[in-house]
Amino acid sequence: REPYVVTSKGHTAVAINAAAKAGEWIKSRQGLVKELNTKTSAQDLVTEVDKGVEQMIRRLILTHYPDHAILGEEGVSPGAAAATAALEEAREHEYLWIVDPVDGTTNFVHGFPFYCVSIALVIRGELTVGVIYDPIRDEMFVAEKGKGAYMHGVPTAVSTEDVFGDSLIAMGFPPDREFAQPVNMAGLQSILPQIRGIRAGGSAALHLAYVAAGRVDGYWEVGLSPWDCAAGVLLVLESGGRITDTLGRPYDIGTRHIVASNGHIHEYLVSSLKNAEATGYKL
Numbered sequence: 001r002e003p004y005v006v007t008s009k010g011h012t013a014v015a016i017n018a019a020a021k022a023g024e025w026i027k028s029r030q031g032l033v034k035e036l037n038t039k040t041s042a043q044d045l046v047t048e049v050d051k052g053v054e055q056m057i058r059r060l061i062l063t064h065y066p067d068h069a070i071l072g073e074e075g076v077s078p079g080a081a082a083a084t085a086a087l088e089e090a091r092e093h094e095y096l097w098i099v100d101p102v103d104g105t106t107n108f109v110h111g112f113p114f115y116c117v118s119i120a121l122v123i124r125g126e127l128t129v130g131v132i133y134d135p136i137r138d139e140m141f142v143a144e145k146g147k148g149a150y151m152h153g154v155p156t157a158v159s160t161e162d163v164f165g166d167s168l169i170a171m172g173f174p175p176d177r178e179f180a181q182p183v184n185m186a187g188l189q190s191i192l193p194q195i196r197g198i199r200a201g202g203s204a205a206l207h208l209a210y211v212a213a214g215r216v217d218g219y220w221e222v223g224l225s226p227w228d229c230a231a232g233v234l235l236v237l238e239s240g241g242r243i244t245d246t247l248g249r250p251y252d253i254g255t256r257h258i259v260a261s262n263g264h265i266h267e268y269l270v271s272s273l274k275n276a277e278a279t280g281y282k283l
């Protein structure tokens with residue numbers, strides 16, 4: 001395929017260019033990681049690539065918009081509490097960029113080719129731009145509030161599937177096992193028997209992009225942070241889909257437990273998760 005050509009302007013162009021440059025760098029470093037460290041647990045990984053790429057994206061954004069705020073995963077202390085506190089501070093800013101330099105670090109480390117760069121812009125509390133770039137497939141997903149969502153200039157649309165039994169659903173297993181594992185096991189037990197299949201690729205952002213593009217019919221995951229979801233949420237909404245938390249309540253930038261779908265099968269997912277022995281977690 002031809003390289004992605006930036007036809008957008010302003011904020012969106014800056015986000016696309018940053019995601020493209022970051023993605024190229026990440027791909028060039030696959031298999032060459034020098035510093036592999038852990039954060040909250042042995043499953044929660046970070047490399048010099050995550051940190052370096054985040055710095056690069058910061059520089060690119062600040063070159064254009066020196067007074068904008070940037071909330072990036074690797075600029076925040078590990079763990080859910082620190083993420084929530086950082087968001088509370090960050091959301092005061094009029095222009096807030098939310099950056100996940102590598103979404104799918106475990107995949108990147110293992111050479112499993114399913115990871116992406118995720119960049120969102122929130123203006124006065126409203127999700128305005130969302131860009132997700134998959135450097136392996138060279139797929140650039142772009143959403144602009146009120147203007148739709150595109151992949152390489154072609155509009156993306158959620159699937160039209162309205163039969164839960166014929167649905168392909170994605171989910172995620174975040175590394176915080178103590179918290180997420182009981183929820184995931186119960187959710188899986190409730191949902192898998194009702195549907196066509198489950199996929200768990202290990203990148204929250206890319207799964208959201210796949211809901212937007214109609215490649216899966218729905219997706220759920222608990223224990224996420226703003227940088228995992230923000231860009232993908234706008235992609236899904238601008239592609240005609242629906243986003244709530246796992247109890248069916250409206251999405252907010254601080255929502256950690258997320259359900260995304262084409263809209264048609266949304267209630268099946270939410271009610272299955274409610275029915276699961278999955279209600280022990282705090283929203």
Ligand code: 2AM
Nearest residue numbers: 102103104105172173174202203204223
């Ligand atoms: P990451 O690769 O950017 O860290 C996998 O199910 C998803 O969970 C990925 O999107 C991954 O993002 C995210 N994730 C990674 N560490 C996490 C953590 N400590 N808590 C919650 N989610 C995490």
Ligand code: CA
Nearest residue numbers: 045046073105
């Ligand atoms: Ca991480």
Ligand code: CA
Nearest residue numbers: 100103104228
């Ligand atoms: Ca992430």
Ligand code: CA
Nearest residue numbers: 073100102103
């Ligand atoms: Ca990350």
